[in-house]
Amino acid sequence: METVIGFTAIAVALLIGLGALGVGIGMGLLGGKFLESAARQPELAPMLQVKMFIVVGLLDAVAMIGVGIALFFTFANPFTEQLAALAS
């Protein structure tokens, strides 16, 4: 039981941490490139902004889904229940 809880905590940390890491790098690159290209060609900025937001939404999904699953594991851990079901 304790091992399962401990491993779940590590899994949660990895889910949130690695998700945030990847998305952070991605968003940084995305925003930087957008600013660069907007500085080069200011007349293209509105068109690029729309496309940037599409990609922001695609990226954002990854981190948010990770956080959601991680919080689900934290507060309503399904594995401890599986363990209890196995024991009985």
Added chain:
Amino acid sequence: MSEQTSTGYIKHHLQNLQVCSTQEGWQFNTTENPTLCKGNFNTINVDSMFFSLLLGFLFLWGFRRAAKKATTGVPGRFQAFVELIIDFVDTNVKDTFHGKNRMIAPLGLTIFVWVYMMNLMDLIPVDWIPTLAHAIGVPFLKVVPSTDINVTFAMSLSIFVLILFYSIKIKGITGFTKELTLNPFNHWAAIPINLILEGAALLAKPISLALRLFGNMYAGELIYILIAMMGLYQLPLHFGWSVLHLLVTFLQAFIFMMLTVVYLSLAHEDH
């Protein structure tokens, strides 16, 4: 609601009100037996159906009323609002879709407004409507239809059918088959590899579309539920998360619309 553990509270909030056909006829799930319909194919998630249809008809009724009452003179507030949304969708569709099809822009508008309205149900405090429903004897109620994977998959599979329909209509059966079998490597020996690659790309479209919307809204709803368990500290946290979530709801509805238009525009490309 009675005294509950945090796990019970979350589970209660994430349980749909379901009706399914059992040996004793059609039955609702109850507080005593919440997983009555688990694994039963003939199950209807009553709350998701109710709220999604309600919002759909609200959208149709409101926009139809605005269209009927539309004047060329000074527009009313609601008409200006509707025109704003239609203009927004229209510019985006015109920028992305270059084929000839009169259905794409209305489809995009419907998807955008409907998904956005379903996502906005997330901003209603998580306990209000379920507690009201509990008072009149409804044991479970999930208010946000887009946190139900059945709803998002229903929408994305409908779009998948449209993609197949227009691919065959515009390119013909032979054209569509050629696209699936001869695309990355144009040689007869590479047909199986092409089929696997293109088939996976085709099937990934509806799956990613549905899972992206579901995952985002489910995670958002779960965070609202977790914040709601914190006592008085929940108020500033709710505000903060709502500000962030307002952007997420809009972005997800927008992306759902844009990707639909992009996929359909790919289906209209005739080589």
